[in-house]
Amino acid sequence: MASPSLGHDATSYAPPAELGEMELPHAHSFITRYIFCQDAKVIAIQYVITATAIGLVALALSILIRLQLGFPGTFSFLDPSNYLQYVTMHGMIMVVYLLTALFLGGFGNYLIPLMCGTRDMVFPWLNMLSFWTYLLAVLVLVASFFVPGGPTGAGWTLYPPQSISPGTPGVGGGIILMLVSLAIFIIGFTMGGLNYIVTVLQARARGMTLMRLPLTIWGIFLATVLAMLAFPALLVAALMMLFDLLLGTSFFMPAMIALGEQRGYDGGSPLLFQHLFWFFGHPEVYIVALPAFGIVSDVLATHARRNIFGYRMMVWALVAIAGLSFVVWAHHMYVSGMNPYFGFLFATTTLIIAVPTAIKVYNWVLTLWQGNIKLTVPMLFCIGFMFTFLNGGLSGLFLGNVTVDVPLADTYFVVGHFHMVMAVAPIMVIFAAIYHWYPKVTGRMLNNTMGKIHFWVTLLGTYAVYYPMHYMGFAGVPRRYYAYGETAFIPDSVVTLNSFISIAAIIVALAQFMFIYNMVVSYFRGEEAGPNPWDATTLEWQTEHTPPRHGNFGPELPVVYRWAYDYGVPGAKHDFIPQNVPPEKVERAGPGDPQAR
């Protein structure tokens, strides 16, 4: 009698391939190999380098912001105009040009073909064009620093009428370049996004059913679907604002008099822009969060040596969050002057979204429970993510609940909340992911000691920066203020606290340079990694070469026989079974091997 197959969802049957082998546009010169390259892995690295470079600009801007807040009236190069410009550009770069591009363009490109078990994206040339369009968007954005009047200082939300009215910095060239850059970004991103969606749906390896997909792919896939539906709202908003500014239409501009000057607009609705912006803007939060959720699930399972807890529930929670994210947008607008009765609806939908989100947190913690936890650097960053995401998620329950939001809106509570949940938490995942996959990308390990220092400084430093901000928010300290002057309800201790926060922020920023140094030095001198240093199950660790070559796998594409989380399978000799090991080839445990619980 044949013994039962080891592992979950394991079967010997693999369906025949739906697609034939694809013709790969192989590189024949330096230029087609490293510059105009159609290999998704190279495009991924191009995305990562570009996003990191512009992200460092945004990091520098955040330090300038902190210098003003922590030490007001000290630096002559910080005036109210460029303070607002730095705040605006910091926010926009971090949200769109760094996080979105890094998660989808970077991790998406690298991981989708490898983890799905295919040779490349289905439209490699379009994929290449997507990157170059993104680069153009970044360059247009950077150009806005050099036009007369500088970049826009309208806040990253770009609310009209302010964004295109006198009294706001960058109202000449800066705002135009910002809107044009966003439009280019969205066009480029659509090319990439369609590619990711089609690849995940059509080009998976034999046997890779949707319910065997690693959660990383689920997260990136759903985020891309969100982006395809959400970005068009921003695109039309940007175009309509350009029309208002350049052609004199009145989509968003009511009759108004600005700094004593009649503007000639009439009948437009500033709230219409806010609805369009947040119809994009709220899903955007999940465009960043869902890939992070997916990646952290896989990295956690690998380093805890345990199956992800409640895989199906995790998938459905992702789907539920993605769906709900389109019906919560106006929770950014509780005090915007829209019909306040909307508050009932949007508070309800917003708090409902907390349920699937809470399930994800439980399941991550329960993945650790009964695990066999290796406290590697990726694992530390995952734990850091859970801690900060829990904090940021819970503070979201204040702002999502319409009544509680009223006194806290537009205060430092909001700044603390969204940085905790949308900046620190996803960036913890980015770090976890880089420490986790760097050995596959380069064939070498990152330095462990520097990794640990990086982790500790980042975790403790960011918490020192953002946690106290919530209490400034309780006290009513408003955000986007160049200075606080004499305000009865703002005590001097707020200035002291701001100095402390600024010093912590500078230390965190410095630690990031050590991380970059680590990435560069390890590329040349890091320890050899081997094909599967973490003993992971997913397909990218089973490639013939490390780093994988163009085409990813050997002559035969992998065939998938099981789900992605066969860690600690009872009766197996090793504590992991890769996805492409057929049931009959699983080595069984002998008497001397450690036993599963």
Added chain:
Amino acid sequence: MAIALVLLFLVLGTVAFHFISPWNLTPLASNWGDIDTTIHITLLVTGVVFVLVNLFMIYTIVRFRYDKNRRSRYDPENKKLEIWLTGITSLGIAALLAPGLVVWGAFVSPPDDAHEMEVVGQQWHWSYRFPGDDGQFGAVHARFITDDNPFGLNPDDPRGQDDVLIDSPVVVLPVDKPVRLVLRSKDVLHNFKVANFRAKMDLVPGQTSYMWLTPTVVGEYDMICAQLCGIGHFAMRGKVRVVAQEEFEEWLAGRPTFAEQRSRPAADPQAGEQQYAVCTACHGADGLGNQDLNAPKLAGMSAWYVERQLNNFRSGARGTHEDDLHGQQMRPFATMLQDETAIRNISAYVESLPHRHVATTVSGNVERGQRLYRTCANCHGAEGEGNRYVNGPQLAGIQDWYQMTQLANFRQGIRGRHAADLYGNQMVDMAQMLVNETAKRDVVAYINTLSPAVGADPKISQLQRDD
């Protein structure tokens, strides 16, 4: 195991910080205690979840740390536990949401007996309007806005004639009387925020929005703008004074209605000329000033600005600070002017004095000054011509030594911090960007290069011609 210890430290620190934090909700001064209650409920529930989940995670990290002789537990599905967790979470969320929605129900429903006040926002100050005896606001439109009709009331609307106009950032409200605030903006988004009232709402151009509250504690409260509205956002301040009903009525009765304001006779510069005689001792008959006597040039100053400053000197809003020695010299002369008419006449006369060029005494890096002046230009005009609409006086042609003194005074709060100096505090906040003597010299050196135009406020006069 360092991670477990550090997490424990962070969790304990988080809770401890909550209890020792000196930063907390401001003392409540309105009926919205229920909002505070919802905050406290949320704090309690989220705090408990935060501590429990983290403690569980810390225990897990210690208990299930790596051991090469051990294997993890393999359980791909645990439906029962997941259903339990989902159920409990849903209940907790509902418990948070329900009180929030109940309070929101009250928030969106102003009581029928609430009186009304309109809050008007513009870059970067506040003004207010009460509906007057008929209890109705007159119609407004941006196209009616001029220097003489800053609220943009339709002059033909009979409902607007008795509207009481408060053209000042300070407003008075009666205690214990519910008030429905109608919010309107002339230009960009603003947000009416008095931290002690808890309630806040955006002012949106092209429409009105509303909120309501009942002030419950007599006192004076700072009001700020909480929606980014441009460079002067952080300096857009106001004050709400909450007083007894009788005091409020008395105050309101003393404010002008729209009709009264429009029927005010024009100022008479000829009458002002006679009164100017006393000023000549220091400022000179031609109003060119005298640096030895610390008397600035007046010729060419806009009447509205001279009028405001004379009123400030007279009320003590200016010239009473112990370090403002020159201002103290000016004060007795201003108090000699008997009434508002006299002040308006003398201001009109000063404006009529022909401008003449004066020698410069300050030099600095003009290029750097030009960069700094970008911020100043928003209120004082790109050519330093001034802009009455935003309360920015003319700078071009004003003596540089006087500008240096005033910038220093503003920066140190010697001028502008007096509670009755309604717009000076903005300049105190803005002057903080000139962090040292060099910065001040540079910007004044740049202003020296701007040539004064005759007749201030070309924009507004242009506008009136168009109409």
